[in-house]
Amino acid sequence: MTTSFSHAPSLPIPGRRLPRISLGLLLVLPALTAITLLYALPLIRSLVTAFRDGSGAWTTEHVVRAFSLYGRDMLFSLGVVSASLALIAAMSIAIAGYLTLGATPWAVRALRWLYRWPLFIPFVVTGQLARSFLATNGMMNNVLVETGLMASSSAQSFLDWRGLVLTFAWKQIPFVTLLLAGAMAAVEQSHIEAARNAGAGRLRCLFQIVLPQAAPTLWVGLILSLVAMLSVLSVPMMLISGNPTMMTSMMAHRITYYGDYGIANALGLFSYALTAVTAWFYLRLTLRREATR
């Protein structure tokens, strides 16, 4: 998402300066144009649309209406996303921690092989899988009833916020784990050994030595997951019928049924704000870390 431009060192000879700058500009131009046309302009356009009424005058009406109509959905989205992130963080720390500190080689090998599979399954398919797994007469309840762990009368559908959280987590845990396990593997083995030598068990090593050093990567993984979850349409559409639901569903609804880009964009504004806040937190965190280094 970020691009860095490196400037060729320009000589302080006035006659040579101009051609060099224009050459550099020429080299950068294609990338710059692509970014401007494909990312910056649509983004600004959608922001502007959120604040314009039908006649093109400035207004905050869309935003106000978006909040009054979909305030509950926003809170719902926030809740689902937070719960998913908590679950993703807990599980990826557990898996990556075991991969890094596990004492049983065959178990580590098996886990390393298994955990990546959901990475290769698209969100749509994940939604479908979750649907047939979590429904009232889905696979999960069938198994529970058949093994006698649950009475068939108490079977209930998980196709609500719980289904969303589980599905998002199922899809995103491998991704975050992949990043986190890489970062944990990069922590020097001697740091872990020094801690164990000082008297720390494996669990303490994980939370006090390995995780603090790998935390920036965990944040990146969680922020990318947040963005993914806020932008997925298929999963909430497939799992949730009725209200409240995720904002993507509502945005799609607004556009397909009413052609109302104003409110859809005002809803989008909320997503931007949410990701921007997390990104800001992350940047602050890494900057502070760089400063103390």
Add this chain to the structure above:
Amino acid sequence: MSTEALTLTDVTVDLGRQRILDGIRLDVAPGSFTCLLGPSGCGKTTLLRAIAGFTPLRGGEIRLGSRTLTHLPPEKRETAMVFQSYALWPHMSVAENLGYPLKLRGVARAERARKVAKTLERLELAGFEERAVTELSGGQRQRIALGRALIIDPPLLLLDEPLSNLDAAIRRSLRSELRRLQKSLGITTIMVTHDQEEALQMADQIVLMRSGKMVQVAAPQALYEQPADLGAARFLGVDNTVTRHAQDPVVASQAVTFGFRTRDARINEPVRPAALTRKGRVIECVYTGDGYHVSIDTVDAELFATSATSVAPGTFAVLQVPESALIPFGPDDRHLPPLDRHEDIA
């Protein structure tokens, strides 16, 4: 302070399909300083890691005082190890690094701060509490790592080449500093090194290792003067070996080979009685600061000697070694015991 004896019985370690340590038996007296000495790859680090609990044993037993460590995980062994890379935790300040072992033992915050300050003072780093460990010099890191190991008053201190990342001057001063500290604490210490000078200077007892086996366990002087075999002698700076001739001094009756150190061999000096002499052509003469290092091509081999004056290459020279500096080896390249010498002389 509880300083304890360490006993290794037939310690054997396999890594992969390779035998890395083979039947190591060692007694380390409480409060003593033992050096593990040997060429690169001989298994010194592996032995230290086995004692700390990071390398599982294939066989044998490790005892510390009255406890058997063999099957304990590293965190239960209460050994204190200083890693070659120091392994200071970069996300913790100096004080947090030093205090972490105490924190693990449930020491209260105020008491921890007090002990950390005391340790820093002893390491001559008072006031460094809030520094980031990444802002320390190599020598300072080394001291913090040592302090972190010692802060819990461990019964056993394990050092893996603690000085090898430092430059020569700091290394020399830290050597004596480390030894003084060890003596004042009276802590049983095992240090890995491949620097023979370091081992000879610091140790009470040196364990010479070669390809996973113990070759010799001896006090520094005994090791230096009577290396167990030719290989050990070469590692300890015995650069010259000559096959014995009939006219050579009788140091030991079965001696087949003599070894001697370059600094004991002199060039072109009046020949004394009962000295080993060899004639040869000078190949090279290099100034070394306190004399010249001369290479001589004799019929048997290339020998090295020292000379007070420069010798022109190509000239013939006589090399002599006093009888007392000759180290005799038998037909199997093993050192001949002093007893044998006395019999001969009698």
